[in-house]
Amino acid sequence: DPKIIQKPKYLVAVTGSEKILICEQYLGHNAMYWYRQSAKKPLEFMFSYSYQKLMDNQTASSRFQPQSSKKNHLDLQITALKPDDSATYFCASSQERLGEYEQYFGPGTRLTVL
Amino acid sequence: AQSVTQPDARVTVSEGASLQLRCKYSYSGTPYLFWYVQYPRQGLQLLLKYYSGDPVVQGVNGFEAEFIKSNSSFHLRKASVHWSDSAVYFCAVSAGSNYQLIWGSGTKLIIKP
Numbered sequence: 001d002p003k004i005i006q007k008p009k010y011l012v013a014v015t016g017s018e019k020i021l022i023c024e025q026y027l028g029h030n031a032m033y034w035y036r037q038s039a040k041k042p043l044e045f046m047f048s049y050s051y052q053k054l055m056d057n058q059t060a061s062s063r064f065q066p067q068s069s070k071k072n073h074l075d076l077q078i079t080a081l082k083p084d085d086s087a088t089y090f091c092a093s094s095q096e097r098l099g100e101y102e103q104y105f106g107p108g109t110r111l112t113v114l
Numbered sequence: 115a116q117s118v119t120q121p122d123a124r125v126t127v128s129e130g131a132s133l134q135l136r137c138k139y140s141y142s143g144t145p146y147l148f149w150y151v152q153y154p155r156q157g158l159q160l161l162l163k164y165y166s167g168d169p170v171v172q173g174v175n176g177f178e179a180e181f182i183k184s185n186s187s188f189h190l191r192k193a194s195v196h197w198s199d200s201a202v203y204f205c206a207v208s209a210g211s212n213y214q215l216i217w218g219s220g221t222k223l224i225i226k227p
Contacts, residue, residue: 043215105157
């Protein structure tokens with residue numbers, strides 16, 4: 001059974017619209033992350049959350065807003081979509097505990113903005 | 115600033131041959147090092163990790179990596195590659211728990227029959 005679920009797998013949106021990317025993890029982890037992978041850039045860190053609180057934000061634009069309604073959920077809302085937002089968005093999680101530093105990744109949501 | 119360099123964008127190896135994928139990092143503190151693999155149209159899977167101790171760490175599917183502090187390197191090795199190893203391999207460094215992963219640009223491994 002998949003331990004980190006991302007929905008949808010593929011998403012097509014028009015410029016200017018708004019979309020929400022869903023992430024749920026069933027690993028019992030207390031830290032969650034979003035990363036972006038595009039053709040133009042290597043993997044980029046976007047956000048990290050710990051116990052549902054924002055820990056780090058490396059996203060320059062306020063159009064990207066993470067939302068954590070439950071401790072095992074970290075959704076990503078993207079507003080005013082632009083073609084440059086086209087990328088695969090990966091959710092990850094980890095257990096915040098001394099001696100455990102690895103992150104586990106979901107399958108990704110591939111977003112195409114037309 | 116922290117950074118990871120994978121100098122080879124693409125590596126081609128014959129099936130059954132040995133493999134080394136290079137990774138160098140720049141980090142001032144204690145680095146936590148990782149190799150991840152990404153198969154086509156899939157997510158990232160952890161291959162192996164290094165935190166401390168024995169500088170040679172074993173991973174899944176016969177992969178291993180060696181941490182050489184003096185050289186700031188964490189190269190990935192495999193004694194005999196299989197066609198199923200074809201994928202993109204990413205090296206990453208972290209400052210620790212709950213910190214972001216800093217990624218290399220990836221190396222695409224192509225296996226020749």
